[in-house]
Amino acid sequence: MVNSSLSLLSDYPFQRLRDLLDHHELPEGLQPLAMSIGEPQHQPPRLLQDTINANDTTWNKYPPVGGTPELRTAIKGFLDRRYDLKPDFVNIDAILPVCGTREALFLIGNLLIDRAKDGQEKPLVLVPNPFYQVYVGAAVMNEAEPVYLPAGPENGFMPDLEAVEAATWEKTTLLFLCSPGNPQGMVADKAYLRKALELARTYDFTLLMDECYAELYDTDKPCGALELAQESGTLKNLLVFHSLSKRSNAAGLRSGFVAGDPALINSFVNLRNYGGASMPLPLQAASAALWDDDTHVAENRDLYRAKIDAAERILGTRLGFYRPAGGFFLWLDVSERWDDAEAATLEIWQKAGVRVIPGNYLAKTDANGKNPGTTYIRVALVHEQDIVEEALTRIAGIL
Template identity: 35%
Template sequence: MNHNLAKLHPYPFSKMSNLLANSTPDPAYYEIKLGIGEPKHTPPAFVLDELRENLDSLCRYPTTNGLFELRQTIAHWLERRFFLHHVNANTEVLPVMGTREAIFSFVQAVVNHDDSGLADNVDRADGLDSSEQAPSNATVVMPNPFYQIYEGAAILAQATPYFVACTLENNFKENYRAVPKKVWEQTQLLFVCNPNNPTGTVMTMEDWELLIRLSDQYNFILASDECYSELYFDEPPIGLLQACATLGRNDFKNCVVFHSLSKRSNLPGLRSGFIAGDAKILQSYLQYRTYQGCSMPIPHQLASILAWQDERHVVQNRALYKEKFALWMAELGELLELRMPDAGFYFWIKVPDRFNGDDEIFVKALYEQVNIYALAGSYLSREVNGHNPGKGYVRIALVASVAESREAISRIRKLLSC
């Protein structure tokens, strides 16, 4: 077996299962799941109809780079959404079976590790998980807290994860200016989650300019996970390709983005997304995927075309989330330290003092006393230099219906008022 498998951390939901293994929820309440970021809004019916009507296409092998019609639809969507002059559907867009799979395989494809030595000259106190031995000189930079696929993919690519903390002191955004030069010199890939999961912050043009300048200086790939980009409240977040175009970098040099229909269109089970950006990078990644053999089924592609072409259902989706966030802020704002995110569907909530600031104690109380499943923030983060930036926070996903949100609020008010 691959010896690096032993270095993988348990997934957050596995940790939650262990935490709650001996807990029993109050039987007076039905379960409300607010810990998993799985959209519960109704998916667009016309997309499901298209999927059903084309099931006979399952008798054909899909090509690795997908249907041209899908790539062209995605290219046009990118141009409209991010004010891009032109996106080449043949060279700058690649459909994928969901961004989770694509992010993982992308790391395997682009990391060029050096087996001859370990990254002993990188100061672990600056952002490396001190419990792990750095496997190679190749470094993958990522936020902390973070989507765990970034870390797992880096470890299995024999690269060193480097964590940049998102803390209250920096408005829950990464302070890239604090990353040491010696880390940048070994960085091959940097992941940005924009909007961020779980903190809900978004990148400004100034933020993008800094990272693009660093990418040019140290020649690393800049990868932006933008799966939550369409779940905003006022102004749409600036995407990486949009930042490139603003700076006149129309070739998107060393820059790629990941997008999905899971959150945008409430279609997590369709496993439909894409990667777009630098044509040279995508050319090599396409070759990797050809050997990997992971192609989107044709019915999924045809349904995806309709989803990317329609914005009405996305507007309705945003309206539902906006209603729920307003409801939570109005009803719980005086009992919990609720901070309205810039985008996304998560609350990143500081644990109330009565629970000693312990996120594990708080999520256990939510589960046992009012049957609400939330996610301990420390499970989404890594301890670096004695500090876990997720400790003392809880992630709550506003994925349930408005009615269930009202019920959850009522229960939490009861819990906090006891």
């Protein structure tokens, strides 16, 4: 009665975290602090609500699945400014607004994975390890085989593309990459992105760049895959994903976009006509206003930078602290004190009342029993400054 592929999906990490922590009581009077979920707690700019209110007469209209011209034009303007693109490189026909990038990252498997026929090998979908669970969902629900590429400190927390054999690339249909990365906060440089795009075109698969943290960076502005595509003058074999959830603290808006290869975008519109949700017109107008405005983004970035400053001050070099180049997560190495991330997570919860997530919940154990997240915990710096400092001080207090 139920699609058998569902059995291939692992438990979602936050359910595993609840199973680990929820039956343990905290000391009396200790207020719990949740630093496990990457849900921005900063308020979005007033511009969001004002624009929705100004467009409240359009709730009764069916919105276009492909987005209004105004929204796609605003997105194009953002891309041109952010990545210094030539005005004619990414036009609005190469842009598709979506109801949050999670929906799009999952549905992309329906679009681009050609399921194996009887007797044929499954197509391969390559994902970084640790990974965002939706990448794997897109693969297994379309009968593809996920291949987990280790992204540990030995290779700068990015998959080593040179280590992948040609025989694997030849069977690859999708390569997911995330930069800035979740959870490690690394940023792919131009040479790395150039190599990834070169491989996609050599072996004719699609490079899927999840760039939803692109506007949250510490010092240097991360480059994007569209910049590298512009060098060759074509968007072929490339799709990039962006979101307002982190950029504008608008996770509840469920608004993002996909941009890239126009032929793939056109096919994606056709697919979403059948199975994709349309973003209501007031929300499309609000999204356009947010993509048009960079001031609130710079203010938001400063708030996160101040919290990373606090983390550096409170933790110092303990737990292998390093400043993430992008995003709002700390990826802390607990191996000097604890045997594994679950033990660390449990003790931090019981003694400090701070909820973090074990790194192995965000990664896959390989055939040799190695999990790149086993010695790490992820801490989300999403709350206001005082709460973040309190949580980090509690963690430091038990070291």
